[in-house]
Amino acid sequence: MMRTEADALPTLARESTGVSRYITRSTAIQSAVVAATVILVFAPILPIFYQALIDRPLYDDGQQFTLANLTDLLQSPNFWSVAQNTLVFAAATTIIAQVLGTTFAILIGRTDLPFKSFFAELLIWPLYISSLVLGFGWFMVYGPSGFVTLWVQSQFGEAPWTLYSITGMSIVAGISQMPLAMLYGLGSTALSNPQLEDAARSCGAGPWRTLRSVTLPLLMPSILYSSLLNFTIALEMLSIPLIFGEPARIGFFTTLLYTQGISTPKPNYGLVAAGALILLAIVMLLVFLQNRLLRNSQRYVTVGGKASRPKTLALGRWRLWALAFVSVYVVLFVILPTAVLFLRAGVSFLSPFVPFWTLFTLSHFHDIISFPAYVRSIVNTIIISVVGGFGATFFVAMIALVARRSKFPAADKLEYVAMIPRSIPGLVVGIGFFYALVLLPPLGWLRNTIFVLMVAYTMRYIPTGYGAISPALVQISTDMDRSARTTGADWWTTVRLVILPLIRPALFSSFALMFIHFFKEYSAAVFLFAPGSEVIGTTLLQFWVAGDMGRVAALSTIQIAVTVAFIYGIRKLLGVKIYG
Amino acid sequence: MDRRAFMLGTGAAILAAGSARAQNAAFPSYYPADYAKIVEAAKKEGRLLIYSSMTTDQWSGVVARFRELYPTIRVETLDLGTSEITERYLAERGSNSATADLLATGPEGFIEPQRRGELVDYASPERAHLAPWSLPSPGLYTFAIDPVLFVWNKAVLPENLVPKSFEDFVAKVKANPQVFNKRITTYGADTGAYGYTMNYAFAKHHGEKAWRWYEEIGPMTRLERSSGPMFEKVTTGEYAMAYLSGSGSPWNALRDPARAKVIGWSFIADGTPMMTRSVGVMKGASNPNAARLMVDVMCSLEGQKGLAKGQRTPVRPDVSAADVGGAYTYTEVVKQVGEANIIPVGYDAGVETNYNSFIARWRKAYGIG
Numbered sequence: 001m002m003r004t005e006a007d008a009l010p011t012l013a014r015e016s017t018g019v020s021r022y023i024t025r026s027t028a029i030q031s032a033v034v035a036a037t038v039i040l041v042f043a044p045i046l047p048i049f050y051q052a053l054i055d056r057p058l059y060d061d062g063q064q065f066t067l068a069n070l071t072d073l074l075q076s077p078n079f080w081s082v083a084q085n086t087l088v089f090a091a092a093t094t095i096i097a098q099v100l101g102t103t104f105a106i107l108i109g110r111t112d113l114p115f116k117s118f119f120a121e122l123l124i125w126p127l128y129i130s131s132l133v134l135g136f137g138w139f140m141v142y143g144p145s146g147f148v149t150l151w152v153q154s155q156f157g158e159a160p161w162t163l164y165s166i167t168g169m170s171i172v173a174g175i176s177q178m179p180l181a182m183l184y185g186l187g188s189t190a191l192s193n194p195q196l197e198d199a200a201r202s203c204g205a206g207p208w209r210t211l212r213s214v215t216l217p218l219l220m221p222s223i224l225y226s227s228l229l230n231f232t233i234a235l236e237m238l239s240i241p242l243i244f245g246e247p248a249r250i251g252f253f254t255t256l257l258y259t260q261g262i263s264t265p266k267p268n269y270g271l272v273a274a275g276a277l278i279l280l281a282i283v284m285l286l287v288f289l290q291n292r293l294l295r296n297s298q299r300y301v302t303v304g305g306k307a308s309r310p311k312t313l314a315l316g317r318w319r320l321w322a323l324a325f326v327s328v329y330v331v332l333f334v335i336l337p338t339a340v341l342f343l344r345a346g347v348s349f350l351s352p353f354v355p356f357w358t359l360f361t362l363s364h365f366h367d368i369i370s371f372p373a374y375v376r377s378i379v380n381t382i383i384i385s386v387v388g389g390f391g392a393t394f395f396v397a398m399i400a401l402v403a404r405r406s407k408f409p410a411a412d413k414l415e416y417v418a419m420i421p422r423s424i425p426g427l428v429v430g431i432g433f434f435y436a437l438v439l440l441p442p443l444g445w446l447r448n449t450i451f452v453l454m455v456a457y458t459m460r461y462i463p464t465g466y467g468a469i470s471p472a473l474v475q476i477s478t479d480m481d482r483s484a485r486t487t488g489a490d491w492w493t494t495v496r497l498v499i500l501p502l503i504r505p506a507l508f509s510s511f512a513l514m515f516i517h518f519f520k521e522y523s524a525a526v527f528l529f530a531p532g533s534e535v536i537g538t539t540l541l542q543f544w545v546a547g548d549m550g551r552v553a554a555l556s557t558i559q560i561a562v563t564v565a566f567i568y569g570i571r572k573l574l575g576v577k578i579y580g
Numbered sequence: 581m582d583r584r585a586f587m588l589g590t591g592a593a594i595l596a597a598g599s600a601r602a603q604n605a606a607f608p609s610y611y612p613a614d615y616a617k618i619v620e621a622a623k624k625e626g627r628l629l630i631y632s633s634m635t636t637d638q639w640s641g642v643v644a645r646f647r648e649l650y651p652t653i654r655v656e657t658l659d660l661g662t663s664e665i666t667e668r669y670l671a672e673r674g675s676n677s678a679t680a681d682l683l684a685t686g687p688e689g690f691i692e693p694q695r696r697g698e699l700v701d702y703a704s705p706e707r708a709h710l711a712p713w714s715l716p717s718p719g720l721y722t723f724a725i726d727p728v729l730f731v732w733n734k735a736v737l738p739e740n741l742v743p744k745s746f747e748d749f750v751a752k753v754k755a756n757p758q759v760f761n762k763r764i765t766t767y768g769a770d771t772g773a774y775g776y777t778m779n780y781a782f783a784k785h786h787g788e789k790a791w792r793w794y795e796e797i798g799p800m801t802r803l804e805r806s807s808g809p810m811f812e813k814v815t816t817g818e819y820a821m822a823y824l825s826g827s828g829s830p831w832n833a834l835r836d837p838a839r840a841k842v843i844g845w846s847f848i849a850d851g852t853p854m855m856t857r858s859v860g861v862m863k864g865a866s867n868p869n870a871a872r873l874m875v876d877v878m879c880s881l882e883g884q885k886g887l888a889k890g891q892r893t894p895v896r897p898d899v900s901a902a903d904v905g906g907a908y909t910y911t912e913v914v915k916q917v918g919e920a921n922i923i924p925v926g927y928d929a930g931v932e933t934n935y936n937s938f939i940a941r942w943r944k945a946y947g948i949g
Binding site for chain 1: 635636637656657661667670671678765771772802803808809810811812816829838841935948
């Protein structure tokens, strides 16, 4: 494809880019990276497009092209209520996450709040944990018969909240997405120039005025960026709608796809594919808007050459109030849900009618380790996270290098392709890869291996890794490349010996991010796992469906324990601080 | 690589230990003379893949029995959602890729495969020992049942409000909304095959009466996808009661005496739907002989005992309560409820053709959008 484009160029232009007409080691590598990216990203999307436009399952004979799937979906009676629920939920979740996240980012990044680094650590926690697991935790604390709910009921007669509502679900989702907003905000406050704030202060502005007129506006790019990220995540969230929306009959897009595609007695693949396409279109539109909004990001560049230490904002008499607020938040929304989850793992059952200390048992852990399939799900998850995370980091680094540091034709478009997976829900990625493998029998051997999971996860998290690597790449001056090239190094040698070593910290944090995301991923695996390739997420869902809440909690506990060990291990070994 | 090597290693060890026993395993006299041929061919195949909605530990008892007889054959089970079992098989079959040898699922899961002629008409030598009702169609064997129950929280539901029948239940719900409203639960008929087929059979059995009941209690009900969350929430008291609930989770949990203090249950006196699970050898099988052996094991007396260890209720008439440690068997359930009050949820072509109209009416009765 690239060749034909080059051939079509006028002769003059072709001469100026003449070098690229010859196949060298570097262009071969670049072409391979581009081809691999395009294949990886479009492999799951194309079958879904195809399925949306035919009148029967993909695997059946006699297919006819039709638009009926799309019109059926748009005309189905609950489509519009589902669409409305989903949009309201996503918007409310985003607002809650952004308000809280920005508040915490300013409190921790810009003020003299006591024990800042300690709180920062705790506040980030929900990000490391699968929202499925968080949902279980919330359910056990704040659900209708949760511990806190019952206590409040016994004191005041009635608990003033219910999780079985869009508001309740948005609060759960908003709080679990808060860390993302906070981290982007923190990254931004760490870079902000204190001179601007000083200038405001010297013009007579009080601390609040400074905050409102200087600090907050400077945070706008990060707020905007994380807003769109959180909005997308809320749109495609399956766990919280499944746990809290279903019993209250609140339908969402993802639960609709899940029901129509997996659990109904008569799966309607055309409808699922059409729904996936609509979701894809919405998110693509959002990504496009975000790119438009951040186009003038130069306006927000504040890092000058002069080094200075940001002066923190003195909270004064508000300091203790802020401390109280952060402490209560951490206890109620981070520690309690996790603690109850651990407790549930260690008792045979939890009920307000029986004191829990009479029920302690290790049987849930014992059940898990005594079945090879369950142990395998843990081992597989670790292998996928380590090996897959490593492979994915390397692959994403190559994409970033080709997109940002090569003369490859259309390299800038590669970045756009690499961002597409952000707009595809995990469930859809899983369905798409399943279709792709079913349609291409030569690749059939891939099914039933953990390799296909690594591939699917890699595809899903290209944008995440790219986000960690690309900014680091931008910071490294292209003078480096040029000086290497003048000494005779080709592109590949330059990249390998000069650039990659320089961005090593970014590669490490990309690996850490990949590990964490691969470790907690479940939605993409639902369609793809097979005997021998079970992962923790699919086993958790099975336990949930089979009603083994004790095992759900025990496996979640194991999942959290491995994640903690990994995060602290990698911090000690590699000195990586995940997220900034 | 390491994992595979490890598994091969353990496989070899089990093989060495088991082969001595296997050679002595004589088959019952009613097995055909050429049965050894199937066994030989199955040993050459060396493995077996089953798609079902049962977890690994629910399979473990009957798989242990199978391994005792055929230690060299590796059994793999994949736990999927009920509709996914069939869909995955059909998708893989449609594209000629490797797929399951056996499907073990509710009868509705076999409707489409049967229409496409995907079921092998295997006549198991155990046939003569099975009840005729448990052989719905050629090649299909019912291996377990799951009676549907009332389950309640004793601390939340006062003794005098415990229902004696479905009719009584509806009357009590109507008279005591402060106890029951939004605190009763059941399966959604529109979110899964289990809930749908069971409600279909229930409504067919009771006719218009069932629809009047649905209209009375439907709007006061919260819906769940599976018995797990349903039962957990009854235990915590979030729900006072679950109606038309599966029996697997509660019966298993009630082995814990502390939990038995909190939970009460009963059959439904005026009509207990009886879910069935069937198994069949598939045309797409790569290991058709091993699959036949497994069908025979699952239908055999020892195999049924093994299934009972995984909380599957045995169907074979000659399995006694003593065989399964005092747990229920089909015979025992029938004795308690009475033949007339059993609603078999079986193979019924109407299940498929009436899907859309049934769901529309059900949703209306339950007050859903």
